[in-house]
Amino acid sequence: MSRNFQKHAGYRQTMLGRVGFNFYDVFVYAFCVLFAVLCVYPMWYVLISSITPYEEYVKGGLMLLPFGGIDLQYYKAIFSTKAFTNSMWISVAKTVLSTSLSMLITSTMAYACSKSHVKGMKLINALVVFVLFFTGGLIPQYMLYKDLGILRTFWVMVLPGSLNIVYFVIMRNYFSYSVPKELEEAALIDGCTEVGVFFRVIIPISRSMLAAVALFIAVINWNDYYSYMMFISNKTNLQPFVWILRRMLVDQSMMNQVRNGAVSIGLTLPPPMALRMATIICAMLPIMIVYPFLQPYFTSGITLGAIKE
Amino acid sequence: MDRNGSPARANGKRRASAKDMPLSASFFTRMYRYLKKYWFLYMLVLPGLCFLLVFEYAPMYGITLAFKDYSPRLGVLGSPWVGLGHFREMIADPNFVRAFKNTLIINVYNLVFGFTFSVFLALMINEIRLKKVKSVVQTAVYLPYFLSWVIFAGLVQVFLEYPSSADLGGVVNQVIIKFGGAPIDFLKRPDLFRGILVISNIIKTSGYSTIVYLAALAGISPTLYESAAIDGANRKDMLLHITIPRIMPSIAIMLILQLAGLFVSNFDQVYNLYNNYVLSSGDVLSTYIYRISLGGSGTNFELSTATNFLLNAMGLVVVLVANKFVSKLDVQGIL
Numbered sequence: 014m015s016r017n018f019q020k021h022a023g024y025r026q027t028m029l030g031r032v033g034f035n036f037y038d039v040f041v042y043a044f045c046v047l048f049a050v051l052c053v054y055p056m057w058y059v060l061i062s063s064i065t066p067y068e069e070y071v072k073g074g075l076m077l078l079p080f081g082g083i084d085l086q087y088y089k090a091i092f093s094t095k096a097f098t099n100s101m102w103i104s105v106a107k108t109v110l111s112t113s114l115s116m117l118i119t120s121t122m123a124y125a126c127s128k129s130h131v132k133g134m135k136l137i138n139a140l141v142v143f144v145l146f147f148t149g150g151l152i153p154q155y156m157l158y159k160d161l162g163i164l165r166t167f168w169v170m171v172l173p174g175s176l177n178i179v180y181f182v183i184m185r186n187y188f189s190y191s192v193p194k195e196l197e198e199a200a201l202i203d204g205c206t207e208v209g210v211f212f213r214v215i216i217p218i219s220r221s222m223l224a225a226v227a228l229f230i231a232v233i234n235w236n237d238y239y240s241y242m243m244f245i246s247n248k249t250n251l252q253p254f255v256w257i258l259r260r261m262l263v264d265q266s267m268m269n270q271v272r273n274g275a276v277s278i279g280l281t282l283p284p285p286m287a288l289r290m291a292t293i294i295c296a297m298l299p300i301m302i303v304y305p306f307l308q309p310y311f312t313s314g315i316t317l318g319a320i321k322e
Numbered sequence: 323m324d325r326n327g328s329p330a331r332a333n334g335k336r337r338a339s340a341k342d343m344p345l346s347a348s349f350f351t352r353m354y355r356y357l358k359k360y361w362f363l364y365m366l367v368l369p370g371l372c373f374l375l376v377f378e379y380a381p382m383y384g385i386t387l388a389f390k391d392y393s394p395r396l397g398v399l400g401s402p403w404v405g406l407g408h409f410r411e412m413i414a415d416p417n418f419v420r421a422f423k424n425t426l427i428i429n430v431y432n433l434v435f436g437f438t439f440s441v442f443l444a445l446m447i448n449e450i451r452l453k454k455v456k457s458v459v460q461t462a463v464y465l466p467y468f469l470s471w472v473i474f475a476g477l478v479q480v481f482l483e484y485p486s487s488a489d490l491g492g493v494v495n496q497v498i499i500k501f502g503g504a505p506i507d508f509l510k511r512p513d514l515f516r517g518i519l520v521i522s523n524i525i526k527t528s529g530y531s532t533i534v535y536l537a538a539l540a541g542i543s544p545t546l547y548e549s550a551a552i553d554g555a556n557r558k559d560m561l562l563h564i565t566i567p568r569i570m571p572s573i574a575i576m577l578i579l580q581l582a583g584l585f586v587s588n589f590d591q592v593y594n595l596y597n598n599y600v601l602s603s604g605d606v607l608s609t610y611i612y613r614i615s616l617g618g619s620g621t622n623f624e625l626s627t628a629t630n631f632l633l634n635a636m637g638l639v640v641v642l643v644a645n646k647f648v649s650k651l652d653v654q655g656i657l
Contacts (some may be wrong), residue, residue: 038349048454048529059480071490074496121366131360140379146638173377207362300468308461
């Protein structure tokens with residue numbers, strides 16, 4: 014297919030020579046580039062504003078480049094508040110723990126369920142997919158967590174979501190359709206056991222898929238505030254970072270506390286919006302770091318597990 | 323089941339050969355041999371199955387709350403039954419009716435504008451002929467999808483905020499003021515709220531949803547275009563008669579999936595963008611369910627559960643019907 018694609022591209026190059034510059038192309042490029050800018054500019058604006066010195070910031074403007082130098086005072090202000098550093102650690106711990114647990118149980122289950130000829134697997138499969146569409150809902154979950162004794166503890170952010178249904182379906186389809194059956198059969202004929210097949214054949218050849226799914230799940234976990242909000246809500250020492258951002262956006266008393274804190278460590282009284290922008294950047298940072306690693310997987314079909322080529 | 327009964331035999335014959343498991347062997351012997359052969363797979367499935375049963379299926383007993391009067395003293399199981407009372411209460415609640423209407427309207431907007439936009443964007447990205455530009459555009463438009471709605475709501479606020487004594491206001495209002503207009507308090511205007519939801523949703527997700535279409539487009543054989551060019555087709559003809567027909571199946575699936583979610587509201591998005599000023603046009607079912615139970619001052623657990631149950635049941639019916647249609651197309655459904 015890739016050879017076809019290159020031929021296709023080559024053909025298009027000759028088309029470019031033949032047709033040359035026309036309004037159709039102008040429209041296509043203008044449209045795509047404008048939309049791309051619309052997607053990225055807000056983040057760029059926030060980044061530049063958050064590092065612009067106060068004197069320059071209050072003039073406003075579009076913040077295309079950091080004119081007037083770089084000043085990290087807003088970051089100093091937010092990280093001098095104990096809640097911020099604490100929640101960073103909570104978020105990191107939660108993300109690492111729930112991603113590992115999630116990968117462990119979701120991928121093993123997906124592999125086993127891809128063997129649909131084994132008795133019971135079809136039923137288990139149906140059970141998993143059913144909850145994609147029908148769940149107990151908010152209050153029944155709340156009641157259950159209360160009964161289990163994990164309500165208002167750290168574990169309510171880790172355990173309940175660890176079987177990721179969407180990635181279960183994607184990984185199951187990957188194991189069913191993208192791992193060559195011949196490889197497994199050859200290993201079995203050569204005297205490898207089922208255990209050996211899993212550890213020596215399946216895991217090594219699915220390594221890049223597993224890595225990609227792990228990153229996707231990590232992003233989901235980093236972004237999760239729902240479990241805190243619904244099932245913990247009053248323990249400030251367990252707040253994930255995204256929740257801190259949420260409070261910076263809507264909670265006036267939190268904002269005042271941070272602003273006063275900034276004054277007490279000798280900074281000028283920062284504008285609320287600038288502090289919000291610095292918080293947004295901190296919440297975005299981990300995602301920006303993993304994004305380049307996710308990028309190659311978008312087109313490779315992992316995200317399209319449910320759709321046949 | 324009969325120890326040597328036919329059901330076990332019928333199941334057994336599919337995989338295991340007669341040599342492995344003689345039919346004369348008892349049911350337990352054959353089960354033992356089967357487990358001995360596949361014990362590893364069953365072991366792999368076990369942890370996941372436990373999590374599934376505990377965290378997804380166990381809460382379902384709580385659905386009975388929808389038909390009960392909950393008292394914390396008696397617990398979920400001990401509380402008295404009240405039949406369909408909560409459903410009647412729900413229909414009579416003007417806030418529920420409002421949330422239901424808003425959910426439908428917002429989803430139809432998303433379908434009409436958001437869905438069409440993502441198909442159009444995919445077609446446009448596909449028409450880009452310079453590979454470098456194409457990959458830069460793709461990198462840019464996929465990015466917002468990975469940000470949390472909290473972050474995205476922050477970005478919306480940064481752009482639309484009303485100026486205050488402490489601050490300049492958002493970029494949009496700065497621009498309006500520069501051109502001599504009066505600043506607009508975008509986030510507190512009920513008439514603008516749905517528009518903000520639809521546009522922010524387009525920016526955040528439409529890039530990512532082009533992936534499905536672009537994957538389908540990459541599979542088109544170039545010979546089709548070549549022969550069309552020889553027959554004198556221009557690029558518009560090719561778009562209409564080659565490209566679009568080829569992605570029709572993908573469009574159909576995505577459309578059906580979107581329709582299946584007609585009663586599903588995006589809690590993340592609405593919760594992070596709305597406030598008390600825009601409830602009239604912005605309150606949707608999921609935020610309603612939250613507000614009357616855990617959020618704010620509400621503690622109406624039964625009504626919340628009843629609403630959730632009704633939505634789930636309706637959604638399930640729509641999904642089953644939709645899956646019927648999807649499986650007719652040349653794709654593998656999700657079920």
